[in-house]
Amino acid sequence: xxxxxxxxKSYRTLSGLPLDPVYGPEHLAGFDAxxxxxxPGEFPYTRGIHESMYRGKLxxxxxxxxxxxxxxxxxxxxxxxxxxxxxxxxxxxxxxLMGLDSDDAAARGEVGKCGVAISSLADMxxxxxGIPLSDVxxxxxxxxxxxxxxxxxxxxxxxQGVDWARxxxxxxxxxxxxxxxxxxxxxxxxxxxxxxxxxxxxxxQRVPRFNPISISGYHIREAGSTAVQELAFTxxxxxxxxxxxxxxxxxxxxxxxxxxxxxxxxNDFFEEIAKYRAARKIWAYVMRDRYGARDERSLKLRFHAQxxxxxxxxxxxxxxxxxxxxxxxxxxxxxxxxxxxNSLDEAYALPSEHAVTIALRTQQIIAxxxxxxxVPDPLGGSYFVEKLTLDVEKAANDYxxxxxxxxxxxxxxxxxxxxxxxxxxxFEFQQxxxxxxxxxxxxxxxxxQQEQPIDLLQIDETAEPRQIExxxxxxxxxxxxxxxxxxxxLRRAAEGKDNxxxxxxxxxxxxxxxxxxxxxxxxxxxxxxxxxxx
Amino acid sequence: MDHKIRVLVAKPxxxxxxxxxxxxxxxxxxxxxxxxxxxxxxTPEMIVNAALQEDVQVIGLSILSGAHNAIxxxxxxxxxxxxxxxxxxxxxxIVPDEDASQLKHLGVAAVYQxxxxxxxxxxxxRSSVKQTA
Numbered sequence: 001x002x003x004x005x006x007x008x009k010s011y012r013t014l015s016g017l018p019l020d021p022v023y024g025p026e027h028l029a030g031f032d033a034x035x036x037x038x039x040p041g042e043f044p045y046t047r048g049i050h051e052s053m054y055r056g057k058l059x060x061x062x063x064x065x066x067x068x069x070x071x072x073x074x075x076x077x078x079x080x081x082x083x084x085x086x087x088x089x090x091x092x093x094x095x096x097l098m099g100l101d102s103d104d105a106a107a108r109g110e111v112g113k114c115g116v117a118i119s120s121l122a123d124m125x126x127x128x129x130g131i132p133l134s135d136v137x138x139x140x141x142x143x144x145x146x147x148x149x150x151x152x153x154x155x156x157x158x159x160q161g162v163d164w165a166r167x168x169x170x171x172x173x174x175x176x177x178x179x180x181x182x183x184x185x186x187x188x189x190x191x192x193x194x195x196x197x198x199x200x201x202x203x204x205q206r207v208p209r210f211n212p213i214s215i216s217g218y219h220i221r222e223a224g225s226t227a228v229q230e231l232a233f234t235x236x237x238x239x240x241x242x243x244x245x246x247x248x249x250x251x252x253x254x255x256x257x258x259x260x261x262x263x264x265x266x267n268d269f270f271e272e273i274a275k276y277r278a279a280r281k282i283w284a285y286v287m288r289d290r291y292g293a294r295d296e297r298s299l300k301l302r303f304h305a306q307x308x309x310x311x312x313x314x315x316x317x318x319x320x321x322x323x324x325x326x327x328x329x330x331x332x333x334x335x336x337x338x339x340x341x342n343s344l345d346e347a348y349a350l351p352s353e354h355a356v357t358i359a360l361r362t363q364q365i366i367a368x369x370x371x372x373x374x375v376p377d378p379l380g381g382s383y384f385v386e387k388l389t390l391d392v393e394k395a396a397n398d399y400x401x402x403x404x405x406x407x408x409x410x411x412x413x414x415x416x417x418x419x420x421x422x423x424x425x426x427f428e429f430q431q432x433x434x435x436x437x438x439x440x441x442x443x444x445x446x447x448x449q450q451e452q453p454i455d456l457l458q459i460d461e462t463a464e465p466r467q468i469e470x471x472x473x474x475x476x477x478x479x480x481x482x483x484x485x486x487x488x489x490l491r492r493a494a495e496g497k498d499n500x501x502x503x504x505x506x507x508x509x510x511x512x513x514x515x516x517x518x519x520x521x522x523x524x525x526x527x528x529x530x531x532x533x534x
Numbered sequence: 535m536d537h538k539i540r541v542l543v544a545k546p547x548x549x550x551x552x553x554x555x556x557x558x559x560x561x562x563x564x565x566x567x568x569x570x571x572x573x574x575x576x577t578p579e580m581i582v583n584a585a586l587q588e589d590v591q592v593i594g595l596s597i598l599s600g601a602h603n604a605i606x607x608x609x610x611x612x613x614x615x616x617x618x619x620x621x622x623x624x625x626x627x628i629v630p631d632e633d634a635s636q637l638k639h640l641g642v643a644a645v646y647q648x649x650x651x652x653x654x655x656x657x658x659x660r661s662s663v664k665q666t667a
Contacts, residue, residue: 094548094599106577109604110548183550183574224553310553314648347648348630349600423556430557434652443649456630459600532552532573534559 014268015226017391023383031386036281040376044284046277046389047377048335049300054373060338061363062139062304066091066116067350068463069470070126073116077131079353083360087169089139089340090127091115091350092149097184099145099518102467111464114350115141119467120513122474124152125159134162138169139214139304139338144186146173147199148517151504154207170211170260170304173199176237176409177216179530180418181223186518189410191525195500197244202501204255211260213241214304220418221264222310224426227275228392230264232399233409233418235282239400240409242291252291256298265331265339266308267323273379274388276334279303282393282400305331306340312347316442317454320344325362332366333379339363345454352457419533474511482510487520494524539663540590544572544581546609547601554626555596561652562594562659578608585613585621591663597627602637610640622662626650 011019020027038044041051050056063080065088066073077088092115095107101119102111111117118124128138133156142149150171157167175192178185185192196213203212217234225233238259245255263279266272283301287293307327312320321344328341341359343351351359367373379385406412413419432438439445486507493503507517543559545552552574563569570588572581585593597605606625613619625637626646634645644658 094601098548100548106548109601110599113600114549178550183552222553223551224557348628423560426553427557427560430561430652440649444651453631530573532556532571534556534563534571 013227013271013388014266015228015271015392015395017228017271017388017395023387025383027383027387031390033381036390037380037386043288043299045280045300047380049280049302049337050376053335053376054332054367055376058367058373059332059336060087060137061085061360061367062087062089062338062340063356063360064089064091064139064141064306064340065356066093067457068112068459069117069467070123072460072463074127074129074131076353077127080356080360081131081136083357084364085360087137087139087338088131090141092140092142093117096145096149096514097142099186099514099522101513101515102464102471104515109464111467113459117463117467118149118152119471119515120474120511121152121155121508122470122511124149124156128153128156128160132162133157133160134166139172140169141172143172143175143178143182143184144192145514145518146171147195147501148504148508148514150199150212151501151508155505155508164207166209167207168209170214171199172216172262173213174216174237174262176240176413177219177234179413179528180220180233180237181225181422182219183530185528185530186522187525188528189413191494191521192528193240193244193410195521196241197248198499198501200241200245200255200258201248201250201499203258204250208258211258214260214262215241216262218262218264218306220422221266221308223422224310224429225422226425227266227268227271228395229399229418229421229425231275231279231282231392232396232403234261234263235279235286235396236400236403236409236412238283239286239290242287243408246291252287252293253295253298256287256291256293257295257300261301261303263303263305263336264308265305265327265336267311267327269326269330270385270388271392272327272330273334274385274392276303276305276331276336277377277385277389278393278396280335281389282396302337304338304340305334305336307331307342309342309346312342312344313440313443314347315451316448317344317347319442320347321358321362324359325366328362328366329370329372332372333377335377345456348454349456350459352455354455416531416533423533471513475513478511483507483512483516486510487512487516490517491520491524494521538566538568539592539659540568540570540588541592541594541659542570542572542581542585542588542590543594543596544576544584545574545596546576546578546581546605547597547599548575549597549599549601550574551598552596554598555594558594558596558626558652558655562656565656565660567659578605578612581609582612582616582618586616586618590621592622592624592659594624594626597625597629600628602627602629603633606637606642607640610642622659624655624659626655
């Protein structure tokens with residue numbers, strides 16, 4: 001009896017959406033294939049944003065990488081490009097992400113640990129030495145100091161003689177999900193939103209091929225949300241950015257084509273596919289009906305996917321290769337534009353070169369051996385996948401409406417609404433693992449007593465002192481007068497209403513540091529402290 | 535013996551990934567303990583002061599960034615300075631085996647790596663605090 005009970009209880013998606021024993025036409029009553037599905041490349045883009053999808057162009061295989069100093073990371077980038085990777089993705093260390101220089105007291109022990117340490121233009125020059133920014137698109141995962149790091153990147157491009165109109169890449173620059181999930185914020189939400197809007201405006205005017213923001217559900221999911229929450233909070237964040245840009249006076253079609261998204265690729269295979277399909281559909285309607293966007297590119301939700309870091313296990317780490325392959329397959333079947341596959345050792349550390357190669361090969365096997373990319377949206381028309389897409393869409397729209405009713409995402413964040421929803425979901429999941437309702441292979445089932453150790457990447461302990469030495473040497477050689485002048489101008493710009501980007505660029509050219517620029521902003525904007533939600 | 539066990543759950547360092555800290559805090563509370571959560575970006579000084587003021591028997595440190603070798607020894611040192619060495623210190627997070635043994639050498643009572651069960655942690659705290667009481 002208890003067996004039936006358990007069985008009945010477990011047939012739900014990872015997000016808790018109920019699953020029927022089998023799906024058929026009765027599940028799609030009222031579903032209009034012409035309207036709800038259309039063809040790949042047609043509104044509402046449920047089936048994908050391109051008519052031919054991967055026949056036209058494979059997704060970009062883009063492995064997130066960065067560790068120690070700019071020199072070591074530059075070597076890893078060159079290696080990845082030699083191995084056939086098409087784009088780069090920069091991981092910054094925690095001090096950089098928090099707007100602190102490597103020689104800041106609060107940075108002790110954290111320099112170069114979770115990513116590469118970048119304190120000034122000098123580090124950025126080293127990071128991209130020998131890498132032509134005219135040919136390689138670069139994604140940069142940074143938020144609070146995003147516009148500063150982007151300015152450094154643009155100056156390096158300029159030094160290489162590359163016209164900004166030709167520079168392509170993506171800046172994460174999604175501050176809202178920091179308050180919601182990842183917590184790498186510096187200033188309060190409203191001035192932070194102003195900086196984001198500055199970069200969206202600057203991109204629209206000066207760097208038209210660059211995505212100034214990657215609206216991210218990834219971290220929301222990693223913090224423990226369900227797939228539905230990930231989707232809903234991310235799209236509602238997107239709405240918030242659009243509102244601010246429109247408020248700034250930008251016509252929607254002048255910036256919306258360059259909004260990009262970033263989703264998690266988690267374990268529940270079909271739910272993930274449904275999530276990507278629903279994401280495109282919801283966004284297409286939002287852009288068309290809520291904002292009156294006309295340009296087709298404004299309606300198309302483009303996204304990067306990364307397999308779920310939080311699903312990787314410390315136990316039996318080789319199993320992570322398999323988890324990642326399944327998750328990556330879901331992202332491809334869901335029509336991603338670029339993909340990062342995690343490495344088997346990432347529950348322990350940043351990946352070794354060996355592990356990252358297997359992760360890249362996983363994508364290459366899906367791309368070139370599995371046959372999956374040969375036909376766009378091969379699951380389209382499946383009773384189950386279509387019904388699940390509708391269910392995910394509806395559940396996400398309910399959340400979006402709730403947040404609209406609260407007066408938008410900033411108000412919702414200030415009330416702790418998304419934070420509480422995520423904390424509840426994450427606690428419930430952990431309990432279901434404890435009780436064995438959710439199985440994690442190698443952790444709460446099929447465990448082994450003796451485990452083989454794996455080789456891990458060791459971050460050279462000399463990275464921190466070397467980086468600090470470099471930074472201090474750079475500070476001695478720059479013109480302090482220029483630094484003071486540009487920082488003062490930056491502070492005035494922050495106090496006023498001008499777009500801050502040109503002032504940031506001036507300070508960057510004077511080799512002012514990330515820490516100095518963030519401190520200037522903090523003087524004007526203040527610092528944010530959250531009320532913790534348990 | 536009816537006194538509730540008092541625990542400070544702390545998140546030192548720059549990292550903001552607080553999923554684990556929050557789940558643990560809630561699980562300990564559900565297990566009948568009195569839990570104080572410090573919030574993010576606490577220095578060792580702030581943590582030890584909070585532990586003193588809240589009069590806790592246990593400090594749980596959640597560290598995922600690899601900065602444990604810089605942070606934990608400092609916490610242990612401060613506890614010694616303030617004659618609080620009887621406070622049970624537990625570390626949870628991404629701590630490789632070699633580092634875990636070193637931390638235990640410094641007086642850390644237990645190090646929990648990814649995949650550890652909540653029940654195991656609750657039991658460990660209950661039995662260890664009882665022993666020292």
